[in-house]
Amino acid sequence: MLLRRAGLRLLLLTYILLASTSLLAQSAPPVAPADPEDGQGIDVDFLFNYYDQDGNRSPVTGGIGSEDLQVITPVIVLKWQKSDRWSFSSNLGVDNITSASTDNIDDDVSSASRLDNRAHVTFAANRTAESQRVGFNLGFSKEYDYSSFSGGLSWSRDFNQKNTTLSASLQHYSDTVELYDIDGVLRGEDDRTTTDFSLSVTQVLGKRTVGTLELYSSQQDGFLSTPFHEVILADGVGGLSGERVAERLPDTRSRMAVGLHLNHAFSKKVVQRGSLRFYDDDWGVTSMTLSLETHFRLPTRLEMWAFPILRYYDQDESDYYGAPRVFTLADPFFTADRDLGEFSGEKFGVGWKVNLGRRKGGVLRSLRSFETRITSYSQDDGFDALSVSWGVGWSF
Amino acid sequence: MKMLSPVGKSLIVRSSTLVLVLVLVLSSLGCASVQPWEKDTLALGPMAVEGSPCQAFEHNNEVYREGSVGANGGKSGGGCGCS
Numbered sequence: 001m002l003l004r005r006a007g008l009r010l011l012l013l014t015y016i017l018l019a020s021t022s023l024l025a026q027s028a029p030p031v032a033p034a035d036p037e038d039g040q041g042i043d044v045d046f047l048f049n050y051y052d053q054d055g056n057r058s059p060v061t062g063g064i065g066s067e068d069l070q071v072i073t074p075v076i077v078l079k080w081q082k083s084d085r086w087s088f089s090s091n092l093g094v095d096n097i098t099s100a101s102t103d104n105i106d107d108d109v110s111s112a113s114r115l116d117n118r119a120h121v122t123f124a125a126n127r128t129a130e131s132q133r134v135g136f137n138l139g140f141s142k143e144y145d146y147s148s149f150s151g152g153l154s155w156s157r158d159f160n161q162k163n164t165t166l167s168a169s170l171q172h173y174s175d176t177v178e179l180y181d182i183d184g185v186l187r188g189e190d191d192r193t194t195t196d197f198s199l200s201v202t203q204v205l206g207k208r209t210v211g212t213l214e215l216y217s218s219q220q221d222g223f224l225s226t227p228f229h230e231v232i233l234a235d236g237v238g239g240l241s242g243e244r245v246a247e248r249l250p251d252t253r254s255r256m257a258v259g260l261h262l263n264h265a266f267s268k269k270v271v272q273r274g275s276l277r278f279y280d281d282d283w284g285v286t287s288m289t290l291s292l293e294t295h296f297r298l299p300t301r302l303e304m305w306a307f308p309i310l311r312y313y314d315q316d317e318s319d320y321y322g323a324p325r326v327f328t329l330a331d332p333f334f335t336a337d338r339d340l341g342e343f344s345g346e347k348f349g350v351g352w353k354v355n356l357g358r359r360k361g362g363v364l365r366s367l368r369s370f371e372t373r374i375t376s377y378s379q380d381d382g383f384d385a386l387s388v389s390w391g392v393g394w395s396f
Numbered sequence: 397m398k399m400l401s402p403v404g405k406s407l408i409v410r411s412s413t414l415v416l417v418l419v420l421v422l423s424s425l426g427c428a429s430v431q432p433w434e435k436d437t438l439a440l441g442p443m444a445v446e447g448s449p450c451q452a453f454e455h456n457n458e459v460y461r462e463g464s465v466g467a468n469g470g471k472s473g474g475g476c477g478c479s
Contacts, residue, residue: 049450198466207437208437265437268436277464289464303441339460339462372450385461387453387457390450391450
């Protein structure tokens with residue numbers, strides 16, 4: 001509690017400090033006009049994320065064990081603007097996971113001395129014609145017990161002198177799950193498919209405001225349980241009190257979400273980004289998310305922005321979620337996965353971004369952007385997480 | 397321990413919705429008249445509709461640790477072992 005109060009005070013102080021420096025920055029030069037060669041050539045981005053979490057409700061041990069986990073993820077993104085019409089991009093990353101809880105499943109996954117890896121790669125092509133853009137993408141990811149192929153289509157069109165943009169995307173995932181049970185024994189494999197559809201309209205609402213309304217729908221079918229997640233049974237039919245069994249979840253899930261994103265520039269030195277999202281699915285999970293970032297232009301020769309990050313998340317529990325010793329084998333579905341429980345979470349953080357524009361030259365002169373974000377996330381069930389990200393981009 | 401009471405949560409949801417809707421309505425009064433040469437403020441980096449690449453990491457972590465996905469301009473629901 002003391003730490004949280006100190007964090008809030010620090011955040012408030014950061015806000016005041018940044019606002020003061022921004023208001024004093026009368027001599028800051030205006031944002032550089034667009035480079036005439038903007039959008040041409042090859043972009044290379046190196047991204048890196050360190051993620052650290054802890055909690056005491058791991059579903060791997062029936063909702064009562066350690067959730068201690070660290071992930072280090074380097075990613076490289078390449079984008080080639082071949083012509084005015086065609087662009088290609090590729091994204092390659094590896095999640096290096098060290099986990100205390102999954103170490104309790106079997107010997108193939110991580111421990112303090114061993115790593116679990118997830119590799120993921122995507123390839124995308126986009127074509128622009130007049131006011132329309134169409135694109136497709138292919139992707140693949142592989143973890144020790146999981147492989148996934150994905151493909152997607154996207155379309156967008158500008159209207160009203162580019163003040164209105166309508167976008168739609170369809171993405172399909174075909175996944176295979178290797179069924180390691182709660183004792184770490186491989187019991188074969190099963191399939192899972194996910195189809196996501198997204199429709200959005202982006203509207204310029206004034207000289208300083210732009211908003212996006214996004215509708216999202218997802219349908220999942222197949223094996224949706226995690227086979228090594230345990231549930232500790234209560235006294236009842238067909239099971240002993242305290243007996244540990246694998247979670248049982250339905251083999252379909254329909255998910256819907258609505259998001260409203262709004263960006264407003266109070267001046268050329270202060271920009272407010274905000275979004276509000278509502279979510280609902282047929283497992284009984286509903287949630288609300290509010291995100292705010294206030295970007296302050298720093299009084300420097302380069303285009304440099306600093307911003308505090310705030311996010312509030314509130315979720316109601318699934319119909320199938322329960323604490324240990326709540327369910328019996330007579331129940332058709334049950335899980336102790338806290339992701340499906342009731343909780344609220346708060347995220348605080350700071351970010352810093354430098355935009356240098358597209359310039360031709362050597363490695364240093366070709367530097368296009370630099371960004372870092374540090375966020376602390378905590379839930380009211382004792383779960384805490386820290387995320388540190390860096391991104392560096394070059395244009396050649 | 398709860399961070400906020402149900403009344404507090406409800407207040408946050410309602411007030412934030414009201415603020416966003418108000419800004420949307422007030423801003424929309426001049427939404428059709430922005431010409432290309434008047435868009436220099438809209439071209440500022442933080443005004444970009446899409447989030448930054450670094451933010452995608454956080455979206456990804458949230459998809460793993462929370463029960464909801466989608467409509468966040470980021471990660472969707474497939475391709476990972478999370479539920």
